[in-house]
Amino acid sequence: xxxxxxxxxxxxxxxxxxxxxxxxxxxxxxxxxxxxxxxxxxxxxxxxxxxxxxxxxxxxxxxxxxxxxxxxxxxxxxxxxxxxxxxxxxxxxxxxxxxxxxxxxxxxxxxxxxxxxxxxxxxxxxxxxxxxxxxxxxxxxxxxxxxxxxxxxxxxxxxxxxxxxxxxxxxxxxxxxxxxxxxxxxxxxxxxxxxxxxxxxxxxxxxxxxxxxxxxxxxxxxxxxxxxxxxxxxxxxxxxxxxxxxxxxxxxxxxxxxxxxxxxxxxxxxxxxxxxx
Numbered sequence: 001x002x003x004x005x006x007x008x009x010x011x012x013x014x015x016x017x018x019x020x021x022x023x024x025x026x027x028x029x030x031x032x033x034x035x036x037x038x039x040x041x042x043x044x045x046x047x048x049x050x051x052x053x054x055x056x057x058x059x060x061x062x063x064x065x066x067x068x069x070x071x072x073x074x075x076x077x078x079x080x081x082x083x084x085x086x087x088x089x090x091x092x093x094x095x096x097x098x099x100x101x102x103x104x105x106x107x108x109x110x111x112x113x114x115x116x117x118x119x120x121x122x123x124x125x126x127x128x129x130x131x132x133x134x135x136x137x138x139x140x141x142x143x144x145x146x147x148x149x150x151x152x153x154x155x156x157x158x159x160x161x162x163x164x165x166x167x168x169x170x171x172x173x174x175x176x177x178x179x180x181x182x183x184x185x186x187x188x189x190x191x192x193x194x195x196x197x198x199x200x201x202x203x204x205x206x207x208x209x210x211x212x213x214x215x216x217x218x219x220x221x222x223x224x225x226x227x228x229x230x231x232x233x234x235x236x237x238x239x240x241x242x243x244x245x246x247x248x249x250x251x252x253x254x255x256x257x258x259x260x261x262x263x264x265x266x267x268x269x270x271x272x273x274x275x276x277x
Contacts, residue, residue: 029068030141036060036078038132038145044107046152051108056150059102063134063143075099075137082113084120085127085149093117114154122156159200160270161245164218164225169194169202169265175212175254183221193220200268205277210258211235213251216265227265228252229272245270 038060044053063076080103081092093113097103105113114120114128131147171192172180178188194202194216208214218225230246233239233253240255245265252272255261260277 031066031068033063033065033134033141033143034061035143036063036132036134036145038130038148040130040148040150042150046107046111046114046154048155048158051106051111053107054104055107055110055152056105057102058104058130058132060132060134060145062101065136065141076134077137077139079133079135080130081133082118082128082130084118085129087129089129089131089147110152111154111157114152115157120154122154125151125153127151157268159267161227161247161267163200163267166218167196167199168218168220169196170217170220171204171206171214171263172217173212173214173251175208175214176206182217182223189220194263194265198268200266202265204263205260206263208254208258208261208263208274210254210256212254214254215251241274243272245272 038058040059041057042055043057044050044055046055058080060078065076076099078097078100080095080097081089082094083089083092095103114126115122120126128150129147130150132145133142134144135142170184170189171194172178172182172184174180176188176192178184178192181188184192191206192204194204197203215226215228217223217227226248227245228249229239229243229252230249232250233243235253236256237253240253243252245267255274255276257276262275262277264271264273264275266273
């Protein structure tokens with residue numbers, strides 16, 4: 001075979017391969033799928049006594065994405081969407097699920113979603129809508145289930161730390177002007193008494209002395225009821241700006257930098273938070 005013939009054969013072979021590849025690629029087309037069918041099983045009421053029990057189980061069918069090469073081997077992701085009835089999923093709470101065709105909610109999780117994520121009022125019945133959206137792993141070709149209705153009443157979560165029954169709270173210690181004096185002098189009370197925002201939250205804007213120590217007391221003149229942190233904080237520890245509240249523990253460490261701070265004591269969340277002004 002001479003050189004010209006060899007070149008001709010190679011050219012024909014390359015053209016054949018290219019044509020075959022092009023033909024194969026062009027035949028891989030999306031042919032459809034089936035929206036997932038969503039079902040739900042309710043097990044336990046959303047009540048504080050049932051907090052650790054399963055409240056709701058969702059199950060849905062595989063959308064069976066079809067291509068000309070057969071059923072898709074790509075991973076499918078699912079998004080659970082929850083919204084109130086009438087809101088039309090305008091701002092839904094969303095949960096991503098990979099591959100699985102089921103998802104369970106504990107009572108405490110459902111209560112948290114309703115009360116803390118969706119900002120629904122506790123002790124009131126709310127009607128929710130739930131749906132599942134399937135999509136290929138790259139987010140394409142979404143298929144949406146019909147929505148189901150779910151009714152529940154979020155409960156009031158007991159505070160993590162018992163708040164002062166009197167509704168009063170004061171800060172004392174080397175980090176404030178009045179030091180550890182207890183009772184607090186009348187002239188220092190305005191800068192050391194926190195304002196009751198709610199039965200479980202107190203706030204105060206005041207001057208703190210850098211790297212000093214402090215704690216909170218319920219009654220001016222008594223050490224019987226006091227709150228602070230569980231363990232001593234090292235100087236300069238980042239937890240001086242946000243720490244877990246603890247009954248009758250170690251002194252709280254003030255931030256290294258002196259200045260005006262907003263002090264937020266949240267018994268509901270069990271947190272002490274400082275914001276420098």
